[in-house]
Amino acid sequence: MIILIFFVLGLIIGSFLNVVVCRLELAESILGRSRCPHCKVLIRWYDNIPLLSFILLKARCRNCQGKISWQYPLVELATGIIFALVGYYFFIAADIQSWAETLFYLVSFSLLITVFFYDLKLMEIPMIILWIGVIWAVSYLVFLDWASFNSVNGLLFSKIISGIIGGGAAFLFFFALSYLSKEKWMGAGDAYVALWAGLIMGWPKILLALMLAFTVGAICGIILIALKKKTIKSQIPFAPFLAGGVILAVFLEKVLPQVEYWYSVFK
Ligand SMILES: [Zn+2]
Known part of the structure; x- marks a missing residue:
């Protein structure tokens, strides 16, 4: 159970790291909601769910059908797995x-x-x-x-x-x-x-x-x-x-x- 919590936390952080990578590149602020890089439309919260949205939208923007980069689900999944492993090997709830x-x-x-x-x-x-x-x-x-x-x-x-x-x-x-x-x-x-x-x-x-x-x-x-x-x-x-x-x-x-x-x- 604890491993699953770490995995989901990793997916969410991974999603944030994607934003960091993109906005560092464009020298934009890390705050503020995400936009589609093609049509600049604000991405709705239900289209911004780590991993899941990428699969459900079949790697395309809902608005303009522009391709969503493989970078996004890859970073999310990698972060999720690494977080789960950290939770598994290092975390003991009773040990501060x-x-x-x-x-x-x-x-x-x-x-x-x-x-x-x-x-x-x-x-x-x-x-x-x-x-x-x-x-x-x-x-x-x-x-x-x-x-x-x-x-x-x-x-x-x-x-x-x-x-x-x-x-x-x-x-x-x-x-x-x-x-x-x-x-x-x-x-x-x-x-x-x-x-x-x-x-x-x-x-x-x-x-x-x-x-x-x-x-x-x-x-x-x-x-x-x-x-x-x-x-x-x-x-x-x-x-x-x-x-x-x-x-x-x-x-x-x-x-x-x-x-x-x-x-x-x-x-
Ligand atoms: Zn778009």
């Missing part, structure tokens, strides 16, 4: 600390999904979303350290230090890639996404996220080249792979107990 962790992942993943689709669509990183994500991650880490201030763990296990090391290492690595290749392999913006990813994951967990990002990125690159959609020289945005790598790594640790062991090697 799990509420904080759940909220942290829900917000961070929502922002990552926004960056994912925005960069995929426009080959550009929405810096405002990125900095909100960085501030959110730092605040959470400081809160965690403050909450466990009296424990004997000491500095070595401090979350904020682990986050800074993870973020710093990832940032330097991507910054070097971008600098050495004069932004041909990697854009400078990707280095900031890597910094954010490192803050979310911490050290050494960021390594798994980066490995997943590069593996999936390489596979997609090969497929695109094989399909002749891209050549070796063409730019493929990397931030979506980083965002996906972080989300995958967070869940992989929960699914595969081996991951825990793998991390301990790098500590």
Whole structure:
């Protein structure tokens, strides 16, 4: 039941993220009701139900029959599934600390999904979303350290230090890639996404996220080249792979107990 609530919440947030992606692109205010991008008619509330409206309207605007982009149901469904997984793996109603962790992942993943689709669509990183994500991650880490201030763990296990090391290492690595290749392999913006990813994951967990990002990125690159959609020289945005790598790594640790062991090697 709780999973279903998380799923529906994810659908609604996903619907909102679609609006964020579109309005950031057009530099419009996030408030105000949605309009059809073709005929500019206000979309009625019953035509604005996540997932369902897309199916019922057969991907067309009720007014002008203009095509509705696949982006909308895709973002909604992806957000719904990711929210359901966060609810399943992190949320325990009786444990107040799990509420904080759940909220942290829900917000961070929502922002990552926004960056994912925005960069995929426009080959550009929405810096405002990125900095909100960085501030959110730092605040959470400081809160965690403050909450466990009296424990004997000491500095070595401090979350904020682990986050800074993870973020710093990832940032330097991507910054070097971008600098050495004069932004041909990697854009400078990707280095900031890597910094954010490192803050979310911490050290050494960021390594798994980066490995997943590069593996999936390489596979997609090969497929695109094989399909002749891209050549070796063409730019493929990397931030979506980083965002996906972080989300995958967070869940992989929960699914595969081996991951825990793998991390301990790098500590
Ligand atoms: Zn229309």
